[in-house]
Amino acid sequence: MRYGMVIDLKTCIGCNACTMACKAEHATPAGIFYAKVLEKEVGKFPAARRIFLPVLCNHCENPICREVCPTGATYKRQDGIVLVDYDKCIGCRACMEACPYWARTYxxxxxxxxxxxxxxxxxxxxxxxxxxxxxxxxxxxxxxxRVEPACVQTCPTDCRIFGDLDDPTSEVSRLVAERKGRQLLAEKGLNPSVYYIE
Amino acid sequence: MEQDMVTPGLRNSGDDTWIHSACDMCFAACGIIAHKQDGVLVKIDGDPNCPASEGNLCANGQAGLIGLYDPSRVKTPLKRTNPKKGLGVDPQWQEITWAEALDILTEKLTKVRREDPRKLVITSFDQIALSYFIRPAWGVAFGTPNTDWVGYYCGNYLHASMYLTNGSFHSDFDLDYCNYAILLGNQQGFMAGLNANVAARKMAEARKRGMRVVVVDPVGTNAAAKADEWVPIRPGTDGAFILSLIHVLVNEIGCYDREFLSFRSNGAYLVGEDGHYLRETASSKPLVWNRRTGKAVPFDQEGIDPALEGVFEVQGHKCQPAFQLLKKQVRAYDPEKVAEITTIPAGTIRRIAKEFGEAARIGSTIVLDGKTLPYRPVAVNIYRGAGAHKHGTHTALAVQTLNMVVGAFYVPGGHRGVNLVGPNGRWSPGATKEGLITPPSEIGRAARYYDFEARPPEDMGLHELFPLTTNRSPLYQLNASQESPFKLPYTPEVLIVCRRNLMMNNVSAQSGAEMLMKIPFVVTFSVHLDEVAEFADLVLPEAHYLERFDLFPNRPSHTMSPATGHFYWGLRQPVIEPLGQARRWIDVLYEVADRMGFLGDVYRLMNVNLGIKGPYKLNPSERYSMEEIYDRWTKSLFGPERGISWFKENGYHKVPRAVEERYPGPFLRARFPIYYENMLEARKSVEKLSEQIHLKWDTSDYVPLANWKPCPAFSDGTKEYDLYVVNYKLPFHSLSITTQNPWLNEMAESHPYAYRIMINAETAKRKEILDGQEICVESVAGKVKGRAKVTQCIHPEVLGIAGVFGSWAKGKPVANGKGVHFNNLLPISVERLDPVSAGVDSCIRVRVTKA
Structure with a gap:
């Protein structure tokens, strides 16, 4: 069992419904977003356009954040979800330094x-x-x-799909295989559980 | 999502409750379920049972809950103690009780009603059922016609053109089957417009199956970002572009739907040199030229082959089919000429025309539910960006004409107006004696299209001077702000603002302020001490939408996209008890009506307006709570088992749409016009009236074929004002209503464009403006400041400012000073209104300097 997410960049319209659903679900403090949509411009006018990249914690199979955590606050569940135990976290921020995805906030x-x-x-x-x-x-x-994550549930274009990457018959596995899912910074070898398709 | 995982259902138990309600962060009123724990709202989700959201919800809807708990909300009635009014002048509020507030309101309204009830003006952009049924009943019973002043962000030009060409209110297209869509100045399907959530999902599905999307817009919007092709266009020239596409199709490549134009439209009607139809003398039916017999015959004669082209002589008159006149008309828009107007290369115009024409598959059919229907999987869709200009009605007419030329009209894959036909025949359109479509009474009772009355206007919206439109709001402002050039027999005395930001969703703050200061007594029902409250004499605490009880916030006839697959009726019910002493404005007005003794009349009118029949009729001598009225209304419409308690529990009464209700075109007898003979009658009526009231009036837009004329901004380019400025929509803010929401504000703050002024990189270089630099943008009407966003994603002649930001009210501490207030750059004058629809021209020339 390894939970993962596939994000379809063809259908993401940069509307940030995910960002707000996450904010409401977790009541994250001002300045802290677990889910974000990054955007930038590519090309020159008139052949220019904006592109969107929704990001969140990648729930890596080999989480470097866990490796560097001195207290064992960061841990990975059997189902692949990487969590922080606030009782153990001392706020040293080693994980923030280590995470190549800037997914963490103090x-x-x-x-x-x-x-x-x-x-x-x-x-x-x-x-x-x-x-x-x-x-x-x-x-x-x-x-x-057995309720899907808030960002997945709310996405108006259904561009986020959540499921078990270990199950080859799951929709996430099928999409990763058929539409050549890519991970962010795959070369880091952390094997993220968030895949992007286009 | 894996099949065995589920979305949250309604788990009602003790202190953990899910409540069906409706969003109100924009006009779409999507169904929501609100999750409450220990009396506190903890989450809102899209209601899986609502056909408009199906469990999805946009950023605005998700963020709605934090606004409910905004500590800066107005909690008690407030009375102004400073008689001086002005921008930045402190009203010096004094808290009063509701009893005192009601006394003041009753006294003012009693006085006005005695003097001349028309001196009372009500403005609101509150949702459909309140706007269409309940508020008008109150207004008529009081005696004022001045109750339909809404925002200038509404689609004036669109609605006028839609009534005329479609018999419907709003524009939509069939994302289930469309293969090629041109979005002209709008982002339908990209979290904007009609039923934004379901449209976004269907747009995503359509794009996945290969639908091509062409976005024509000066701004590289979210829609442009995802389009197969972004075509930047000079603002206000969209009509020329569309007419050029028609020219290429009908004159260069001969691609048009002969069948549709001959039998579903008035393309074959013979038009004489005076612009009027030639008619059969006895029946007065328009004539067409039957190619089979070489004779002119009534348009609806069976078994004929009508000519669409040629010149004929009938009854001694030279005449031509309307389509022939259209062909001639569009010759003026050849791509080379239009390239100069629009900045779109001629080759691009020809290519898009060809692609559109080919994708239309003229002549093809599709079988749905056992019925063979024309299949025209193309559509061009228009909204504010293209239409909110002087002459915008004609741009919208050109758009509908293009859809009709290829027959993509109310058939699978094509354009459609919304809800021309109601569920199980509950409503259907009519036809004129010329066989042309008229709106069903459910949709179109506010406008007249085929009979006009040259009578001096009595209402501030000047119905008789703008006979073809329904939204005449800017005229309220013109009539209120100066010595009225329209000779109304009264001046407004009391203004009631019902949960509407009349200052921000308007033109420049200065003109808004001048207008408000002219009205002796202003009452505002408001959630915040907003920009309107600054000018109010009385502020009444309005209930937040999550505290309100509104039946049918999204009515099936006007704003419900057929993409929902259903007709549905729902409700907004309170998730928590109102904060402080907040109340809903309509309930307060009803209480005042009772005190003044005309509530019984309101009930009589509601029986008619709401269609309350039989045992459910309101008895004028009884008194009912709004909940009791709702109960009678739903039971009268849907039967005794569908009382208000059923709606509270279940949320939606849904009727699936049959194929005839999704694609009514082929099932109707009435035809859709490409030629508007009635424009000539409207013109006569308006000319006669303007003579009567000694008004110099431009009637040159009342012509029977779509055309393009430059809007003022197109012609105003001088060395000083060298750029255009336009306004565009973000997917995570809606008008001014979302600006005080701290989550949405935070997102806008970190967004690359939201609070900035977009300027093209080349233009910025020429003007030595750097990214992030503070700049000043100035028009003849006003000035705004903001930080530059140097970008490739905007037309080089254009600056882009998003949303309705730049609040200045102290009572909105989150929104205050955030972003740029686009509307401050807009003036208001007769010269800047679209003469047919009365829409305010919303682009203007500006100059930019470093601040």
Missing amino acids: YDGDGAYYPGERTLFEEIKQNFPEGVVMKCNFCAHRVDQ
Whole structure:
């Protein structure tokens, strides 16, 4: 069992529904995004266009973040999901240095969205201990209830597909095989579980 | 997603609840389910049961919940104590009770109603059912015709052209079968426009199966980013481009749908030299030339072969088929000439025309549900970018003409208006005696197309002066802001603003301010102390959309895309109790009506407007809560088992669309016009009226064939104002309503374009402007500042400013000062309105300097 995600760059329209669904699902503090859509321009006018690249934690099969973690706070579950145990995290940020995908953010304890007042929503959901490193958890709490990650569920173009990369009959495996799924910075040898197809 | 994983269902138990409701972060009103734990809203998802969202939800919808808990919301009624009004002037608010607020409101309204009820003006852009049924009932019972002032971001030109050519309100195209789509100044399918979520999914599926998308836009938008081809165009010249495509198709390569033009359109109707149809004397039916017998016969005679081309003599008059006149008309738009107008190379125009014509597969058919239908898998779709110019109605007419020329009209793969035919015959279009389509009464009762009345206008929207349009909002502003040139017999005394940012979704702040200061008493129902509140005498705390109870926020007749596969009726229900003392504006107005003694009249009108029948009829001497009214309404429409409690529990009453309801074209008798004889009648009526009221009025756009004329910005280029500026849409903000949302603000802050001013790299180099540099953009009307985004993704003659940003109200601390307020660059004047639709021209010439 190894959970993974395939993102179809042909159909991603850069709308950032994923970014906001993730923000709402995890109540991440201001300045912290587990899911983002990067964009840049290619070509020269008039043959120019913007391209979009949704990014999140790659949940690498060989997570370098886990390797460098001095306390064992970062760990990988049997199903391949890489998590941070906030009780063990000491905020040393070695993982942030090591992660080539910049998927992690240090939380300094600020982050309410309205100046001077935490909302009821933040009171209930934004309960991260100060001084830890945070990142995408593939919505492990949803996946455990057999509910797909928030970004996958909301995507208006269905460009995100979630499933078991170890199962050759799963849709993610089929897409990776048939449409030549590529990993970001594959040469680093971390074997990310997030694949991109075009 | 793996098959065995599921999306969240409705798990209602104790303190963990999922509630069916509807989004209101934009006009689409997608179905949502709101997840509440311990009384707190913790997540919103798309409602899998809603045909418009099917479990998906855009960024705006996802972010909606944080706005619910915004501490800067207005929580109590507020009274102005500073009599001085102006931009930046502190109103010096004093908190008052609802009882006091209602006393003030009742007193003001009683006085106005006694003097002249027309002095009351109501403005709102609130969703469909309130706008179409409930607010008008209140307005008519009060006695004012001035209740339909909405935003200038609406598709004036589009709606006018759609009623005329389609008998429908809104434009759409069939993503299920389309193979070649031209998006003209719009991003339909890229998280914009009609039913944005379902359209985005269907667009993605269509692109996966190989549909080609051509985006014609000065700005390299999200849609342009994903298009097979981005064709940058000079702003305001889209009509010339489309007419050139028609020219290439009909005059150069002879590609057009003879069958459609002959039998589904008025292309064969014989037109005399005076522009009018030749008619059979007895029946007054338009005549066509029957090639089989060499005689002129009524258009609807069976077994004829109508001529589309040629010159004939009938009843002693020289005449030609309407299509022949169209062919002649478009000769003025040959690609070489149009290349100079649009900056699109002639070769590109010819190629796109050829591709479009070939992809239309004229003559082909498809079998759906056992019915053989014409198959025309191409469409050109228009929205604001192309249409919001002076003469924009003609650009939109040209677009519809192009769709008709290839027969891609209400058939699989092609263009379609929305909901021309209702579920199980609930509504259907009519036909004039000329056999031409008229809107079903559900859709088109606000505009007149074939009979006109030259009567001096009494309403601020000047119905009689703009007979072919439904949205006359800018005229409210003109009438309110100066000594009215239109000779209304009264001046507005009280303005009620119902949850609408009249200052931001408007033209320049200065003209908005001048207008508001002319109105003696302004009441605003608002969630924030926004830019309108600054000019208000009374601010009333409006309920947030997640606290509101609105039936049918998205009505099937007007804004529901057939792409949803259904007709459906839903509701927005409160997820939590209103914060502070917030109330919904319509409920307050009903209470005032009761105090003033005309609520019974409102009920009588609602019985008619809402179609409440039999035992469910409202009794004018009883009093009902809005929930009771909703209950009667739903039961009257759908039967006793479909009361409001059923809707609360289940969310949607859905009726799947039969093939005749998805593709009504071939099943209708009424025809779609490429030639608008009624424009000549409209012109006469408007000329007569302008004479009566001693007004010099330009009626030159009332002509029977689509044309292109330059908008002011096209002609205004001088050395000083050397660039155009245009406004474009982002997929994660909607009008001004989302700007105070801190999540969406944060995203815009980190976005490369959202809060910046786009300038082409070559242009920037010439002007020595660097990326990120603070620049100043100035038009004749106003000035804005912002940081430059030096980019390859915009036309070199154009600056691009996104969204409705640049808020300045202190009561919106998140939005305040963020981004650039495009509308501040726009003036308002009769000269800058589209003379047919009354839409405000939304592009203008500017100069740019380093700040």
